[in-house]
Amino acid sequence: KQEVTQIPAALSVPEGENLVLNCSFTDSAIYNLQWFRQDPGKGLTSLLLIQSSQREQTSGRLNASLDKSSGRSTLYIAASQPGDSATYLCAAYHQGGSEKLVFGKGTKLTVNP
């Protein structure tokens, strides 16, 4: 059974800092891994999708990496801004034809001006 863990649960940083959010998964037979952002009381916004054959994916100030052998993914945020404050969730797709996602509990990020 796939389990996804995100560390730390909460993070507070000053504006401008580069930061790394961690995601680990127990079953390396994943299909894809997706990072999301969630603002309070809102739905999820897709940030990055990494295919199982890829090592990393970049979008603007965001870079996500995937290491299936070690069961880890990281989300790197460069030059953080107060608008980046949100909860960041990673989710794994399992191989086997289903599009079910298994989520971590998220990292709540606060970027202070």
Place this chain on the structure above:
Amino acid sequence: KAGVTQTPRYLIKTRGQQVTLSCSPISGHRSVSWYQQTPGQGLQFLFEYFSETQRNKGNFPGRFSGRQFSNSRSEMNVSTLELGDSALYLCASSHRSRVGTEAFFGQGTRLTVV
């Protein structure tokens, strides 16, 4: 193109009642999944529908049910509501392309059971 639309956005129901939530996926997406989000349990998978068939089901009691229509729109029903059913219910639509499967979520329905 339009995103995933969930209605209603907010609901207040009384214990014992039933409720139906609706989800309209992105045009062309045939897979719709439902998730329950609570502060204690995080996001938990309820079920997935593809071309009107339930393809996968999470570990929830039979009070939770769903269906998908021929236009891919989906509904989720919860009968005999309990206080613990209070949660944000999220719907995701997805499709497989050459870059893999990517899910897109709606804004959710906030259900409060009193």
